Amino acid sequence: MKIVQSTWVRYHHIDLARELHEMGHLERIFTSLPWWKADKESREQHVPRGLITCNFLMEGVRRMGGKLPFYSKGTDAKLAVIHTKNYSKWIARNLPDCDAYIGISGSGLHAGKVAKSRGAGYIMDRGSSQIRHADRILREEHLKWNLPWNPVHPWLIENEEAEANEASLITVPSHFVKQTFIHQGTAPEKIRVVPYGVSLQEFHPVQTPPDNCFRLVFVGQFSLRKGVPYLLEAFKAFNHPNKELVVVGNVSDEIRPLINSIGTEHVKFVGIVPRAEVKRYLSTAHALVLPSIEEGLALVQAQAMACGCPVIATPNTGSETLFSNEKEGLIVEARNPKALAAAFTRIADDLDLRNEMSMACLERVKMLGGWRRYAEGMVAVAREAKALVLSTQ
Structure with a gap:
């Protein structure tokens, strides 16, 4: 099965890409990482550099802008909309043939439509609570502590909800996230919970806690x-x-x-x-x-x-x-x-x-089960998503 991914920065998608490559499923991963970080991830995760495609332009503009004294959160929100629109369309233009496309939330609407038109499954992958829920709960928290609140741009909310509607299936890492989608009107049968893994080679006990505190x-x-x-x-x-x-x-x-x-x-x-x-x-x-x-x-x-x-x-x-x-x-x-x-x-x-x-x-x-079990879970969802698309054509 040929699988294409899109992410913004590293997140959990680089770990997934490594496992998919080792399993023989990775066709391409699109990222907004700068090329030098993509080089680093390629070396460290043993993902061939040719399978990592980068578009750092708008990400770089926003990062540079954040260092300027006159750069406001309002300006960044507007640039985030431009970034999201252009990035999604860029992935769609460059999407290779595949059996399934996994797009991290915000990045996949246009590519998802292209993938489905070719008979591939489209999976929207959301790593945190449903965007409207997240915006509401964080707004409440800022008001409680009397801190300025910069809401998520309405277009970004609408875009992610359009992705959820368009997607063959939605993957989330926990039942907490699943419930936030259901509360916002997403059908439960469209959501698959696939928990993340952990590298036991990287994380293991190396010392012990102190006795004196x-x-x-x-x-x-x-x-x-x-x-x-x-x-x-x-x-x-x-x-x-x-x-x-x-x-x-x-x-x-x-x-x-x-x-x-x-x-x-x-x-x-x-x-x-x-x-x-x-x-x-x-x-x-x-x-x-x-x-x-x-x-x-x-x-x-x-x-x-x-x-x-x-x-x-x-x-x-x-x-x-x-x-x-x-x-x-x-x-x-x-x-x-x-x-x-x-x-x-x-x-x-x-x-x-x-x-x-x-x-x-x-x-x-x-x-x-580590990251391999996570990848196996995502491949199973990818197969299911492709079958759903083919059944409607």
Whole structure:
């Protein structure tokens, strides 16, 4: 089966491309990566460079614009529309013959129509909650914390919903995301849940947590979307004589004043680290905490589990698709700092529970099957999508 993909930047699609190539299915992957990053991914993931096609022009314009003092979010939103329109049409013009086309949300409307006209299946792949749902929940969050809100451009919402209507099938990484599509009117039978994988060669225990303190780790962008205010409020209320919260990742500029107002005592910000170093931070933490309010299936959860690190997360991270509450970690209500603080206390005070969860994580992650199982799931959906198209012709 010949499969074509399109993505914006790396996301999970490069991992999928590697597996599809090894399985003999990858025909082409379109990206908005600059050529030098495509070269790097080609070398590291062993995907032939000739199978990676790049269109960095508008992505580059937006990145350069973001460094200028007069560049506003309103301007970026308008450029995002232009970028999306041109990128989708560019993929459609260059789409090779294939059996199925998998387009990450926003990129695939025109190419999807072309693919279906040739008898190929079109799969819309959405990595986070349905776009209208995401826009609403993030708007609510910004209003709650009195922060400026820049809504998703209406055209971008309409475009993704047109993709969902046009697609033969829709793939999402978690049941949380599936429910957001259903709530927005998508037929359940059109949605396939295919959870992401994790590389056990890349992520595994390399050290152990310290005995002289209780350490939590957060990995990702420290932002409103990730539930940061609730995390800081919970950590502040968490009563422990020697606690530590390690933040690995970039801190969003918009929430710096909010972070300072809540307080960052015993919080250590290490910034962005090389991907290869993430496993050290996960291995030396007693638990990963991820209180997101909007997400798809946060990859760092499986990465933490592969390092033997229990997970404290909300259902909005896709956690319920990945692990069981009370077994590999604790799943707590979103936007609930009291529930978070209680989870911190429980894991900190119960060494036996912590050790049991750590062992359960290592066992559970073996069952996930890695990226190959994810790719096999996507190939199965691709076959199904093609059959659906052929049945209507």
